[in-house]
Amino acid sequence: MTILSRISHFLKTDEPSGTLSREQRYSYLHRLFIAAAFVAVVMPLVVITTLSFYQYRNLLGSESSDKLNVDALSAKQSFEFHIQETLSTMVVVAQGYSYGELFDQQALDTLFIRLRNEYGWVVDLGTLDQTGVQRAYVGPYPFQGINYSDQEWFQNAYSRKTYISDIFTGYRGVPHFVVTVTNGAPATDRYWMLRSSIDAEHLANYITTINTDASTDMFLVGADGILKTQSANHGKIGDVYNGDLSATGNKITVQERNDDDSPVLVASTKLDGMPWILVVERRGTTFGQKWNDFRMQFIAIVFISALVALYIIFRVTRLMVSMIRKADERRDEILAEAQQTARLASVGQLAAGVAHEINNPLAIINEKIGLLRDLTMASGEFEQRDKFIRLTDSASAAVTRCKDITHRLLGFARRMDVEKESLRINDVIRDVVSFVEKEALFRDIKLELLLDDTIPAIQSDRGQLQQIFLNIINNAIDAVEKDGTVTVKSFLKNPRRVQVNITDTGPGIPNNVIKHLFEPFFTTKIRSETSGTGLGLSITYGLVKKLCGRISVESPPDAGATFIVEFPIDCDLEG
Amino acid sequence: MSKINVLLVDDEMEFAETLAERLRMRSIDVKVASRADEALTILDSGLQPDVVLLDIKMPGIDGMEALREIKARDPLIEAILLTGHGAAASSIEGMKSGAFDYLMKPVDISELIVKIEQAVAKKRAVDQESGGGSGS
Numbered sequence: 001m002t003i004l005s006r007i008s009h010f011l012k013t014d015e016p017s018g019t020l021s022r023e024q025r026y027s028y029l030h031r032l033f034i035a036a037a038f039v040a041v042v043m044p045l046v047v048i049t050t051l052s053f054y055q056y057r058n059l060l061g062s063e064s065s066d067k068l069n070v071d072a073l074s075a076k077q078s079f080e081f082h083i084q085e086t087l088s089t090m091v092v093v094a095q096g097y098s099y100g101e102l103f104d105q106q107a108l109d110t111l112f113i114r115l116r117n118e119y120g121w122v123v124d125l126g127t128l129d130q131t132g133v134q135r136a137y138v139g140p141y142p143f144q145g146i147n148y149s150d151q152e153w154f155q156n157a158y159s160r161k162t163y164i165s166d167i168f169t170g171y172r173g174v175p176h177f178v179v180t181v182t183n184g185a186p187a188t189d190r191y192w193m194l195r196s197s198i199d200a201e202h203l204a205n206y207i208t209t210i211n212t213d214a215s216t217d218m219f220l221v222g223a224d225g226i227l228k229t230q231s232a233n234h235g236k237i238g239d240v241y242n243g244d245l246s247a248t249g250n251k252i253t254v255q256e257r258n259d260d261d262s263p264v265l266v267a268s269t270k271l272d273g274m275p276w277i278l279v280v281e282r283r284g285t286t287f288g289q290k291w292n293d294f295r296m297q298f299i300a301i302v303f304i305s306a307l308v309a310l311y312i313i314f315r316v317t318r319l320m321v322s323m324i325r326k327a328d329e330r331r332d333e334i335l336a337e338a339q340q341t342a343r344l345a346s347v348g349q350l351a352a353g354v355a356h357e358i359n360n361p362l363a364i365i366n367e368k369i370g371l372l373r374d375l376t377m378a379s380g381e382f383e384q385r386d387k388f389i390r391l392t393d394s395a396s397a398a399v400t401r402c403k404d405i406t407h408r409l410l411g412f413a414r415r416m417d418v419e420k421e422s423l424r425i426n427d428v429i430r431d432v433v434s435f436v437e438k439e440a441l442f443r444d445i446k447l448e449l450l451l452d453d454t455i456p457a458i459q460s461d462r463g464q465l466q467q468i469f470l471n472i473i474n475n476a477i478d479a480v481e482k483d484g485t486v487t488v489k490s491f492l493k494n495p496r497r498v499q500v501n502i503t504d505t506g507p508g509i510p511n512n513v514i515k516h517l518f519e520p521f522f523t524t525k526i527r528s529e530t531s532g533t534g535l536g537l538s539i540t541y542g543l544v545k546k547l548c549g550r551i552s553v554e555s556p557p558d559a560g561a562t563f564i565v566e567f568p569i570d571c572d573l574e575g
Numbered sequence: 576m577s578k579i580n581v582l583l584v585d586d587e588m589e590f591a592e593t594l595a596e597r598l599r600m601r602s603i604d605v606k607v608a609s610r611a612d613e614a615l616t617i618l619d620s621g622l623q624p625d626v627v628l629l630d631i632k633m634p635g636i637d638g639m640e641a642l643r644e645i646k647a648r649d650p651l652i653e654a655i656l657l658t659g660h661g662a663a664a665s666s667i668e669g670m671k672s673g674a675f676d677y678l679m680k681p682v683d684i685s686e687l688i689v690k691i692e693q694a695v696a697k698k699r700a701v702d703q704e705s706g707g708g709s710g711s
Contacts, residue, residue, distance in 0.1 A: 359659030359680045360587050366681035367593035374600050403681050 022328075030321045037313040042306060049302045056298075060291050064265060064282070065254050072252045072267035072280040075218060078210050080272050086119050087162055087179050087273075090194055094181045099190045102127040103135045112138035121202040123176065128154070130191035139197075141172050153178055157193065159186050166275045167200045167228050167237075175200035175237060200237065204229040215283070220276040221245065221268075228276055233259075233283065241279070243268075248277055259283065355406035362406065366399045423462050425498055425567070426451040429488055432469040436477060444482045450489040455498050459570045464543045471540040472502050472563045479506030479561065496569055503562040509555040517553060547571055579603045579695050582624040584614040584641065585657065586633045590680075594628075597684055603691065610634070611641035618648055625695045627654045628687075631669065639669060646673045651701055653694035657682060 093111060094102075101107055112125040124139020132149025148154040151170070157163035157180040165178045176199045184191040203220060207229055211218040220228040221241045230236050234243075247253050248268040257264045264283040271278055373392040376385060433447055440447050469488075476486040484505040493499040509517065518541035544551040548571030555561040581603055585591040588609050595605040606622060608614035611633055618624075627645055631638035642654050656669045656677035669677055675694040678687060 356659055360590065363659065363680035363682070364587060364590045364593065367590055367597065370684050371593050371597050374597050378600065399681060403679075407679065 026321050026325055029324065030317055033317040033320060034313055037317060038310075041309050041313060045302070045305060045309060049298070049305075053298060056294065057291070060294070065256075068265050068267045068280060068282055069252050069254050071213070071216070072254075072269060072278065075207075075210050075280060076252070076269050076271060076278050079206070079278060080274070082206060083164065083179075083274060084272075086122065086196070086198070087164065087181070089115065089118065090179060090181045090196065091162060094183050094194050099184060099192060102192060102194060103129070105136050105138075108136045108138050115196070121198055123197045123199055125194070125196045128193040128195060130186065130188065132158075134195075135192075143171065146171065153180075154193075157182065157195075162273075164274050166222060167203075177203075200228065204237075211280075213282075217279075217281040217283070219279055220271075221279055223275055223277070231279075233281060243279065243281075245277055245279070358402070359406050362399060362402055366396070366403075369395045369399065420459055420571075421462060422457045422459055423465070424457050425455060425460075425465065425500065426453055426490055428462060428465045429469055429490065429500065432466055432473060433488070435470060436473055440477055440486070443477070445477055445480055446483075446485040448485055448487040450487060452491045455490060455492050456569060458498060458567055460547050460567060464547060468540050468543050468547075468565065469500070469502075471536045472565070475536065476502050476504040476506070476561075476563070479504045481506070493566060497566050498569065499564065499566045501562050501564050504560040506560045508557070508559055509553060509561045511555075514553050514555060518551070579626070579691060580622075580624040581605045581626050581628060581691065582608065582614060582617065582622065583628045584608045584611060584633070584638070585628075585630040586610060587630070594682075594684075598688075598691075601684075601688060603688075611636035611638070611644075614641060615644055615648075618645065618652075623649065624652060625698055626675070626691050627652055628691075629654050629656055629674075631656055631658045639672060642669060642672050642674060651698055651705075653698045655687075655690050655694060 093115070097107070102111070108125060108127060112122075115122050115125060124137065124141060124143070126134045126137040126139070126143065128134050128148060131147065132151075132154050133147045134143055134145060137144040153163070153165035153168070156165065157178075159182075160180075161182060163178075163180045163182075165180075167175050167177045169175055176197045178195050178197045180196075181194045182191070183194070207218050207220070217232040217234075219231040219234070222228050225241050225245070227234060227237055227239045227241055231239075231241070234241050243257065243266060244255070245268050247255070248270060250270050250272065252267055252269045254265060254267045257266055262283060264281055267280040269278055270276075369392050373389065373396070376388050376392065379385075429449070429451060433449065437447055473486065473488065480486060486505075487501075487503045489501045489503070491499055518537050541551055544565060544567075547567060549565060549567040551566075552564050553561055554564065579602075581598060583591050583595055583598075583605055585594075585607075586609055588607075591607045591609065595607050598605045606617060606624065608617055611629075612635060614627070614629075615636075629638045629642060629645075633641075636644070638656060638658075642656070645652055645654060650673070653675040654669075654673070656674050657680055658677060659680040675697065676690050678690065
């Protein structure tokens, strides 16, 4: 059974789970509501936030990849421009000289000085003939007249217009590379080659210059996978690069690699006209500080949202269960009131029927006794005549008492005429108290009035209100002992209803008695000649209802009883 | 004042006979009928009572219907309703149908005598105005 169907089932029936008590049922309902709300609110929150989390992560990943791509492209262009600029200058210079001029040492010196002024990283400059012999040379090494024909770089450069060699140590024992420009057709006596060398250290320095990001490792790798410049993460020149560059082409290639569970973004590209691959690696957090900040904020927001949602769920659930509990209690009250009203109504009808049926034989008894008395009065003196008359009078008094009871019973059952008028309830209470204060004084009972005179006038029937308060106050006086107190308190319960509490300091009323208090003939008084008929409170109940009011009794343990009577400011009284 | 004539209609014969005897002891002529139709027969036979004492709740024709029949025969006859019912509504209906008054059972004989005398006084005053006689 799903949670929703359980709740639906629960709300439709009073006994959803066998023998659960009402409190257990509310607790059960509380848990069901929380579970339903959790599924309806928190689960979607978790799903949405998880999706958003990964969506943003991918977005940032893409952004990081793009940024590395741009950085690598910028470095490639900068690097290529730097080297190609030197080469281009040499090409221009070479074109400005005719064959033989650059074999002149003095001319080469002049050219070297000019070249150094512009490109300080050029180490030396030499002019080679077609046989590979360096005919002229300017630089720090004694390389004048050396034959390079067996050198790999010479062989590669010989037939090319321009050439940039790989890094090698050569005769000088220092890692460097050469840049050459040739002029004239190869294998002719007009052929010459202008050669300059640049230290590999310059490349490392230049990379340091263009790499301004401390988290980025930028270096050169040869086609053979050997490091040509130092790498922060892969070692020194000559070490083997352990990354995969098989997919590298002339465009920027970006891949992700994991080193010791740490993600590394790798961008690589071949450098145009050079035998090297430029590698740019960014390791640590793939997405940088931005991602860390976002992740912390995101987790905090989700956590707080979940807490707030749970708090609201708990509060709303508690409120709903409380409302259901109150509705149940109200329903029980209405049911109990309806049962009470129905019981009283049926008892009232029964009482009226009984009263009517008794009235006829009572009338016969009345007439027979009357006739006996008439005959006695009409006859002459006889023994025990006076006693006979006394007996018939006594019997007539008993019939009169019965008649009073039956007439009151009939009055209880029928609706009496009412006269609606605007009156102040405190005036009615004061009138009634004036009737009974002598009786109270005689019995040393204090009558205390706490009347709020700001209560507005109400539309009601004065006579019936008097009857109501007289009955209740008389009952209260009967309930208290000598030196007891009866307090009558009136106040405005709300803008539409007035309330009167009649409290006594008597022994109180047990709960089992309160249930029957308004039923006809129910009395706790000992029957005597002067005792009541047991109709007072039932008549009071009927009158209060007729005046659109409510009556109830509260009697806390070890305290007196309080009769609570409420009336609306206005009531649609029926005649 | 001539003797008062009363027709007492009540299905409780014990009550009716006893009350009749008490009224006779007070110099009132009383004729008793146990049913409404019997009372109407008596009226049709020529008896002209001053007052009819009429129980409301009776088998057959009830008191209210009987009141209307009596008034149809002689509007000057006064009727006092006797009821053990206590329902104000039926009493008011009776008054509207022309009853002089109504009393709740058990009745106090003194009160009943006063009502009868008031009813008779009214009837005889009307008789004199119309120039008729009671016939008694």
